[in-house]
Amino acid sequence: MIARRPVTTAVKQLLEDLTGYPVGVRTVPMDPTSGTPVPPPYTLLYPLDHTNDDNTLADRHSAAMSEYQATFVSGKRPGASGSTGRDEEAQWLADRGRKVIERPADGSPGYEHPLTIPGVGCYRREAREAGGTQDPEDGIITSVIRYRFFLEETGA
Template sequence: MIDTHPFTTALAALLATASGRPVGEGRRPDGDPSSYYILYFITRTTDGAPFSDLNEDAELTYQVSAVSGPDPDDPDSYGTQDQLQWLDDKARRAILERDPNTRRWINALTVAGCRVTGRRAAGEAGETPDPSDAIMSSAQRFTFTVTSP
């Protein structure tokens, strides 16, 4: 059986390390960052061998919400579309980018109890500005195919 929580924790760590931005699991990260990601678990499907039914394969879908907001040290600043698109690009690269020579993912996703065999973009909800709060956000979804080792 493939557990969801260790995968979520590993994915959040990958995104934070590769992007250099804080990541909250299902909530805003601690502190007062001006730009950050929120990682949401969306859904899973499981599958397995027909006779053992151990659910040894799964597809896990996550949403990565990027948030671009005002600088905490400058109350007159605003989140910008440029900053938001930079965050989106960083997240996409962190999760999907491959080495052109080896075709391996640039950022390894190591999770105890499973092996990642596939990663793909699963859709983008687009950008949402909130002028009253000077915050802009966007959402991208990614699906990961995993199997028991």
């Protein structure tokens, strides 16, 4: 059976690598040096469905499908009076996050950016835009992408 925690860890790391900004799982990412929430921009990662089933009569639970929602956040800058989130920043982050499904330019199989999960391979990835939000009261603007990862044990 494919455990959820290593998948979440790998998705979080991939999004951090692609955006260059911190990712928090279900919460605002924290600054490790100060223990306080980091200011935007950042990404919020929400684990959604995780199904261990390969839909065969002799299911060995060696395959899984994991879904996630990534909310790319632009917002006020600390100490910057009158600052607000910017749509172009939220869209830029989402563009970087969309690279999760990017294929190699040379046409070779697989994905351009590895999703590294010990003992598990990802043979298919999907991403769909799920909208975004704007909160004029606190200046937060977001873009949202939902991902689906199709996984199988590799035995490695």
